[in-house]
Amino acid sequence: MTVSTEQVVETLKDFLEESQVSINQTVRELHGKDESYHKISLPDIVVFPKTAEEVSKIMNVANNLKVAVVPFGRGSSLEGHVIPYEKGITIDFSLMDKILEVRANDLLVKVQPGVTRTQLNKELKKYGLFFSVDPGADATLGGMAATNASGTTTVKYGVMRDQVRDLEVVLADGTIIHTGNLAAKSASGFHLNGLFVGSEGTLGCFTELTLKVYGIPEFTTAARAVFPTVKNAVEAVTSILQAGIPIARVELVDESSIRQVNRFSETAYAEKPTLFLEFDGNEAGLKQDVEFTQEIMEDHGCMEIQFETDNTARTKLWDARHNLAYAYIHGNVGKKMMVTDVCVPISELADAVIYARTELDSIGLIGGVLGHVGDGNFHALLMIDMNNPEEVAKADEFNEKIVQYALERDGTCTGEHGVGIGKQKYQAAEHGAALQVMEKIKVALDPNNILNPNKIVKIESLGE
Numbered sequence: 043m044t045v046s047t048e049q050v051v052e053t054l055k056d057f058l059e060e061s062q063v064s065i066n067q068t069v070r071e072l073h074g075k076d077e078s079y080h081k082i083s084l085p086d087i088v089v090f091p092k093t094a095e096e097v098s099k100i101m102n103v104a105n106n107l108k109v110a111v112v113p114f115g116r117g118s119s120l121e122g123h124v125i126p127y128e129k130g131i132t133i134d135f136s137l138m139d140k141i142l143e144v145r146a147n148d149l150l151v152k153v154q155p156g157v158t159r160t161q162l163n164k165e166l167k168k169y170g171l172f173f174s175v176d177p178g179a180d181a182t183l184g185g186m187a188a189t190n191a192s193g194t195t196t197v198k199y200g201v202m203r204d205q206v207r208d209l210e211v212v213l214a215d216g217t218i219i220h221t222g223n224l225a226a227k228s229a230s231g232f233h234l235n236g237l238f239v240g241s242e243g244t245l246g247c248f249t250e251l252t253l254k255v256y257g258i259p260e261f262t263t264a265a266r267a268v269f270p271t272v273k274n275a276v277e278a279v280t281s282i283l284q285a286g287i288p289i290a291r292v293e294l295v296d297e298s299s300i301r302q303v304n305r306f307s308e309t310a311y312a313e314k315p316t317l318f319l320e321f322d323g324n325e326a327g328l329k330q331d332v333e334f335t336q337e338i339m340e341d342h343g344c345m346e347i348q349f350e351t352d353n354t355a356r357t358k359l360w361d362a363r364h365n366l367a368y369a370y371i372h373g374n375v376g377k378k379m380m381v382t383d384v385c386v387p388i389s390e391l392a393d394a395v396i397y398a399r400t401e402l403d404s405i406g407l408i409g410g411v412l413g414h415v416g417d418g419n420f421h422a423l424l425m426i427d428m429n430n431p432e433e434v435a436k437a438d439e440f441n442e443k444i445v446q447y448a449l450e451r452d453g454t455c456t457g458e459h460g461v462g463i464g465k466q467k468y469q470a471a472e473h474g475a476a477l478q479v480m481e482k483i484k485v486a487l488d489p490n491n492i493l494n495p496n497k498i499v500k501i502e503s504l505g506e
């Protein structure tokens with residue numbers, strides 16, 4: 043900051059209450075990291091706005107004083123997205139946590155950005171509705187929209203970008219805009235919803251979101267299917283998708299990850315490559331889908347299938363899958379987690395997963411391969427001792443190889459976690475000249491480069 047912290051704090055206190063502006067060391071430390079291995083850096087000031095108007099005034103102050111601003115949801119991102127390497131102000135949206143309106147007949151909901159996905163689903167259940175996107179962490183909907191998050195249900199319901207009907211956005215100069223409306227489709231104007239979703243706090247702050255929701259299906263069945271090899275499991279998924287079966291979830295968990303699950307979730311699942319599956323719909327359709335899937339899986343060497351229709355058993359199965367990253371974290375105290383996140387065309391998936399598993403075995407670090415294989419998106423999860431330069435170098439080299447493999451097959455370096463700083467070095471290789479278009483958009487919307495500066499795209503002009 044070219045102005046002093048005290049000066050900025052005083053200006054912010056003109057319109058924010060004392061408790062909404064903090065320079066406390068512990069509060070700053072909580073906002074100087076995410077859930078990844080990236081280096082910590084603290085903001086100078088953390089603010090807790092309650093309204094869009096307050097966010098607008100904060101942006102106005104920051105823009106006039108040329109101070110960096112980082113929007114912050116829950117800090118669950120995995121590529122250093124919220125770490126304020128340029129210091130400045132972090133805007134924490136936790137006080138903007140109201141579910142504003144459930145429009146059950148329109149299958150829409152209006153929320154403030156600090157509402158979390160489990161908070162929303164608890165409320166929607168009263169209406170027989172649910173929100174589909176379910177990343178492994180209980181993230182905020184503002185953060186999920188900003189990273190274009192997805193999860194286990196994406197194979198059927200789509201990613202965050204598919205759920206956003208409208209965003210209220212505060213731009214860098216404090217202007218408040220709406221990017222969409224309530225209509226199910228529109229041919230009017232540029233697709234600003236698409237632009238702002240996934241912008242990782244670099245183009246604006248979301249202060250309200252209108253999202254699609256769905257009716258809770260009449261019947262749901264989950265299954266755990268065990269295979270002799272990862273290749274068998276992935277090829278079975280490809281065949282299920284090619285057969286057009288509307289599967290709701292299909293997740294791969296490899297042998298070493300199943301071992302972590304058993305330890306952490308006190309399960310006794312066979313320690314072999316496993317698919318966690320879910321089907322939903324009406325009873326008759328579901329029966330057919332399940333039978334057809336079972337036949338396909340047996341053709342691919344499936345050794346054991348366990349169906350779970352009971353709600354408690356299904357919840358246990360999916361909790362085990364959702365808690366997998368935490369199983370690695372808790373099982374490896376003192377180490378940090380690095381997660382690769384490539385997404386490849388489905389026809390390339392089996393070979394890509396095998397490549398990742400082979401490379402992982404060859405470097406000898408603790409880790410597993412898992413992922414949302416129905417979308418072609420998989421993760422290699424590694425636990426690294428950040429004080430051991432050899433381990434860090436091995437992990438970096440591994441990550442690079444996996445990304446390179448995906449890009450050579452016209453895939454992407456990140457299927458869902460986003461760019462932050464971790465995937466920035468691959469942007470030129472992935473986007474080519476299109477990266478310059480992104481840079482021009484950033485400069486047009488944020489000429490002073492104050493919004494989450496140097497994330498996704500690098501602009502050199504901060505503070506000039």
Ligand SMILES: Cc1cc2nc3c(=O)[nH]c(=O)nc-3n(C[C@H](O)[C@H](O)[C@H](O)COP(=O)(O)OP(=O)(O)OC[C@H]3O[C@@H](n4cnc5c(N)ncnc54)[C@H](O)[C@@H]3O)c2cc1C
Nearest residue numbers: 115116117118119178181182184185186188191192243248
């Ligand atoms: C164990 C674990 C499992 C995970 N599994 C998945 C997964 O399966 N799929 C997946 O997609 N992700 C996954 N993630 C990553 C993470 O949960 C997502 O990136 C999440 O969407 C971030 O939400 P958040 O509220 O924590 O946002 P933060 O981490 O606080 O912020 C993320 C980004 O959004 C921006 N931002 C936050 N709020 C706003 C706002 N109101 N306006 C504008 N920008 C904003 C921030 O500046 C930052 O760039 C996982 C993370 C963990 C720790």
